[in-house]
Amino acid sequence: MEEVDNILIHALKQVGTEVSEETGSIKQFTSELIVEAVVRCIRVIDPGLGSALPTFLPPGMSARFRVGMSLAQACQDIGYKGEIGYQTFLYSNEPEIRSLLMFLVEKLPRESAEASDQPTGKSVVLQKAIAAAIRAQLAVPWLPPNCRLPLHGETQSPGAQHNFHVQPLSLPHCTKGPGKKQLKGGQGSLIYMLEDYQRDVLPPVTAQPSHQASVVASILEQHTAELSAAQEWDNEWNTQGLLSRLTPQEYRSRKLARLRKRIEEQLRSAALPCPESAFGGPRSASDLSELLQAFRGSAPSDHILTKGTHFTHTQKFTFTQVRTAPRAQHKHAAPPILSGHQSESDMQLRQQEEQASLQQQFQQLSALPCLLSCVHGGCVWVQVLDELKQRELGNSEKEEKMQVKKKTIDLLPDADDNLPKLQAVVEASAKRVVHLASQWEKHRAPLIDEHRRLKEICSNQDLESSRKLSEIKSLHDKIRVSTEEAKKKEEIYKQLVTELENLPQDVSRSAYTQRILEIVSNIKKQKEEITKILSDTKELQKEINSLTGKLDRTFAVTDELVFKDAKKDESVRKSYKYLAALHENCNQLIQTIEDTGTILREIRDLEEQIETENSSKTVANLERILDDYKAIRQENSALAAKVREG
Template sequence: MEEVDKILIHALKQIGTEVSEETDSIKRFTSELIVESVVKCIRVIDPGLGSALPTSLPPGMSARFRVGMMLAQACQDIGYKGEIGYQTFLYSNEPEIRSLLMFLVEKLPRESAEASDQPTGKSVVLQRAISAAIKAQLAVPWLPPNCRLPLHYATQSQETLHSFHVQPLSLPQSSGKEHLKEVKDYQRDILLPITAQLSSRTCLVASVLEQHTAELSAAQEWDNEWNSQGLLSRLTPQEYRSRKLTRLHKRIEDQLRSAALPSSESAFGVSHATSDLSELLQSFSGSTHSDHILTKGSHFTHTQKFTFTQDTTAVTNPIPTVRQSEGDALLRQQEELTSLQQQFQQLCSHVSQLAADMKHTNVTNAQVMDELKKREQANSEKEEKILVKKKTIDLLPDTDNNLLKLQAVVEASSKRVINLATQWEKHRAPLIDEHRRLKEICSTQDLESSRKLSEIKSLHDKISVSTEEAKRKEEMHKQLVTELENLPQDASRAEYTQRILEIVSNIKKQKEEITKILCDTKELQKEINNLTGKLDRTFAVTDELVFKDAKKDESVRKSYKYLAALHENCNQLIQTIEDTGTILREIRDLEEQIEVENGKKTVANLERILDDYKAIRQENSALAAKIRDG
């Protein structure tokens, strides 16, 4: 049973059951560990059934009985045929738990039994190491810096903690295309390694992770875009990239042009207030009002500006006298500042008025231009009508001849139309046939291209699935190799093979001994049957002979009586021997039953049952007291 228990414990560990290293046999399983093992197995076998089961026993006894009944019902639902109940989990014995666990382990799916539902690959080893380190750090209580001993500085020192600070890295880009010689020389001779590009070595890991994440996300976005839109465009990846780059350049140019226009003109254009590029350009251009933007002015505005400049210059440069005090100078400066502010406000209002007038003039000019275009179009239509009426009036003096001429022209035109229609019909039929043929070819090509496109998509999906499967198997192989390397080297495969061969040879020897014992038993039974038959026949012949002589001789009659008594005593002796064998067999069976009952720990279970019974009575009395108080 030792090998069976090791196999069961190994399978339970694979599905996530926390079995300690000291537990090497089913005999050492506690009730909590039994419940956890059974629930983990049921969750792997039937997730829907196991999701409602708790992995630990509750503190209350009534709740423990309910959990035991739920587990027993769940085991019966998945096909367990043995005797099972709440006592199997609460008052367990070794044979019943072993048979139940053997059934559950055999019911586990192969994939789950081999790999369970845990991730595979080198990341598993790393995650286990990280989790072990975190558990070790969490197990150490946190202490203030002043109370820390030298033992705690290794795990709680602040010198090992750094903020996640990222700096840009310049990495050599490797691709299938040939780089320029200057680029290769730069990457070989001038480009610094990433450890020298950073201002601090604490940023190295964060910067590398950020760079790798950015490249990985860009590659995934390109794959998604190419599979969703690139394949439908029926272009090569290079053509698709160039077309996308051209569209981006065109969009940037449009945004730059619209941003360079004045606000009055761009208001009638395309709205780009929501564009990121427009917001960037607006932040570069500043938040000044459109009326304050420097534009090209007229001669009148320049003259007015020059006049106001001279006036302000004349005002701001008075010739102070020596007799003025400092207070008069400050008062004069305040008055000059007030007058300048008033002039500035007047100028601003005048400029705004001029801008409003200019806008009104532009709108009026646009309306006048539209009205002018409409009138010119109406004049051209009226001129055409006048020309037609003039030609008609010129034809009125010679009406008959003109009518004949018109009829002749109409007949000639109709004949020409009929001739042209006939010629068109001759050309139209082959053109229609050719059009239909080309249309059918196009539809066939479209269907073929759609079919090939769907095949390409399915191939892409299969390739991705195969790649993921290959990666998963490769990671599983690496994990198994790592676990094999971590296993103790003293236990070799040859030793395990030798142990298996020894077990097989012992089983063969036991089978041979059992077969030999059965053969001996059969021979003994056959010999006993032969002797019994021979004895019966001998007694029958002797009885017949002696009975014939007993009628004549008295001594022979006594001999016959002794013979009958001897035969009866021999039968009783044989019966006694058979009864003795039966009793010995019953004794052995009873001894085996006693050993089984001793293994079931009946006395300990009875004591536990009594304790649980007392706990239930206490709970019931507490509940009754609550009900009475309520």
């Protein structure tokens, strides 16, 4: 029982029971220690049930009985089936207490289950330390501010509270050396300038927010954004990137190219003049157009020179003449219809005004931001390239038609002679086409077969590639799961190493291992001895049964033979009487031996019961019961006296 008691004491220490180092067995447990151990175990098993139970015995006897009954009821509620009552805790019995503590220790949650539910690693140790500090602070009784001592003021004074305010941060991202060597020209210089800015000008992260209280919130927000971006990239790569059969760099570059192309198309469509605007209609209300209009500044759209086709320029020139006539009438009081006999001074004045307006437009265009000029120039360049390609295609088609018409015109003067030649050429071409068709049919069949074969091979390759792609995805999933498991195991390993370092180093693991091996060997020897004793008992029982049967058969045969001769001879008759008496005496002797064995077994049982009663401290418990009875009578008499006095 010594090993069992050591295991129980170790488990009770882990749940928070204050067991002294001198206590080495359950026999040395006092009533107060038993109550504390049982309550600590119940609080771990069922916190809601154990929170209402005290960990100590009150001084009054009636309160002690109530606590004992509450503990007995709580043990029955969690599933204890043995006999239990208030006497189990107040008048402890070693076997009953051992069985109760063994049940409670077995009901405790396993460390493996707790480890699977909680995060592992160094964070667990930190969380345990934080929880211990919070529990220690919660255990301190609350006091009003006027009654607090300086120590209480440190632990119970409210700290500084701030709102969760986030500000954007600029974090330096370093670039490796080989990557910088590959960049050429302006990109390399730009990277070096950026590094110089980050090293010399960029303030630290803690100095970038306007308020010091926003540093932690901003760092947490930045870290969360980076984590979410990385997670989104992983999800996108696992769902769409693998299906594209590209490397991550190629997939990123293709995605970036698509995005740039889309932006160029949007900018190009936004930069083109709307047909309705030429006729004075409403403008487009798209966001991008509004953004470009904001980039252009406060200048009206009529003063901005844009690239357009010949048709748009014609429309603009036609309708602007109609719109500029009232404007000129409003400014210079000119007549609404311009006459052909206008003087040269009026023409010079108009030219000067037009030159001034063009100069103003030039100044406004030169004042536009650099971004607008780049965007507008790029859009115009793309538009010009498209028009050039379209015109080149149209020119090539027109050249082919022109060549055909030229050859036809050359043949027209000598039509009579050229018609038979053309007919002969056509017939030869027809024969050649027929010959080529027959040759094509000869080559077509194997080519079709080859096409079908290659198509089947391609389909098989597609199926094989899709199968391999599914295998790759499953392997990626397995790799991710294995990586997560490896991380968890690494964190568990670090946690166990940390806990091992925190454990006392004076305990030798080899001693425990040696002790466990000795216990196992002793159990094995005891099992072998029990098996040997059982086999010997079976052999003895078989031998006794065989001898008893042999004795009965021998007596029956001897009795029959002697009885036959006893009828004729008197001496044989006396022998028969002696034989019957001998048989009866032997039976009595055997019965006496069996009764003796039964009595010896009863004696051993009684001795074990006596030892059990001695271990249960019956006499000491009776004395304690008498003392408690006297204390209760004194309490009752004191209460009765108070009642009479009242």
